[in-house]
Amino acid sequence: MADYPEFSVTADLVVLTVRDAALQVLLVRRGVEPYRGAWALPGGFVHADEDLDAAAVRELHEETGLTAPGGHLEQLASYGTPDRDPRGRVVTVAYLALLPDLPTPVAGSDAAGAAWVTLPVAELAFDHARILADGVERARAKLEYTPLATAFCPPEFTISELRAVYETVWGARLDPRNFHRKVTSTPGFVEPVGRSVTAERGRPAQLFRRGPARVLHPPMLRPGS
Amino acid sequence: MADYPEFSVTADLVVLTVRDAALQVLLVRRGVEPYRGAWALPGGFVHADEDLDAAAVRELHEETGLTAPGGHLEQLASYGTPDRDPRGRVVTVAYLALLPDLPTPVAGSDAAGAAWVTLPVAELAFDHARILADGVERARAKLEYTPLATAFCPPEFTISELRAVYETVWGARLDPRNFHRKVTSTPGFVEPVGRSVTAERGRPAQLFRRGPARVLHPPMLRPGS
DNA sequence: CCCTTTTTCGTCACCATGACGATAAGCGCC
């Protein structure tokens, strides 16, 4: 019947963050063939005695220097078209990471030149454009029915910061008053910290931290649907 | 740095159907070690020059003898814990298939004894219990915001049959009147065929076919949430 | 013809939501 071919398995990462009112993705410049010099998703081969999730966490740490405290990491999908890598048969298990806008530079990184790139991205190596598109769509969808937008925020944040995340990821404007009511009335979404901070302008805003909810009831639906 | 170990890659299937008012999964009895004689998900190794999706379609055809017309097939997740298969390093790309209750027997199948088993299932080989649980949860969630319940139905069906699918997969009773209003008022969910059929008892019911919608607006939410 | 069953249509109260007004509370400036 079938032959049992040998595969290489990589764990690649779609690392998203919100910086400067823009959705950005962490990319690396490839230093070796194929696609030398092109942008690519960070990632690498899964080690011999390593779990897939562990490989993703390791790659994330190697590329960003962080263990993503407060961030989010989940499996996205797997890609294994026979000719997707000219070096041979490679199956990539893609992961989606959502991180807050960290003041930490990408320096100390393993890759030769990692950088945050604002979406949309022009061209990527391999089938990474497709993987990136799938990751972005997953993130957009998950903001609707999970509190995952808080993964883009620091441990303590204001409702306005949270709204800016939604507006950036969805590319749509949300009414500040209705958004405030919705977030504070959804059980377990956010919890008040008790303190307030004053931004550059306007009335001081109350600080919140992430709540215990894992899903939003009812969901936060995208406008125009 | 890293070594580049060799992996075997399999495509395993969580094939679900609704039969006899029960949610059932297609399982095979393993004829070889390891886990000889135990129930397992159908599946097999991905061929040398074969896409992952193509391998899933091929395995589905080999096990059920069908190309799943009107059914649904999507990638579920990948599993690659180092010790999940005692024969070596195996990564499984799991797929979820939703099929109507076909009068076709599983005969002519590749596996030694494939059968429909009513959930919940006692014990499975490898980590297939985990994969099955993930597949069932995915199916339950997708019924909420997609018209995928029609994948469990024949090409033409009544609202009651569709409701029976929801009730079986969710394990909850739904009000027939509200369900009827919801389904027929959601744009693109179902389309009237124009004919009616009379069941064993009661007033004849109108026949419907699947509509063009790919998502449900608004979603059909599970009770008790 | 009456009873049972299932389908299908209506009614009503309630809740979440979108659109928007109004107030509160900071800052900079004259």
Add this chain to the structure above:
DNA sequence: GGCGCTTATCGTCATGGTGACGAAAAAGGG
């Protein structure tokens, strides 16, 4: 200090989706 600007936060109101339930329609069986 007073004024204007900006942002945060609270309220109001109409609308639409939903759960609970009544009621009529349309079959079959005694």
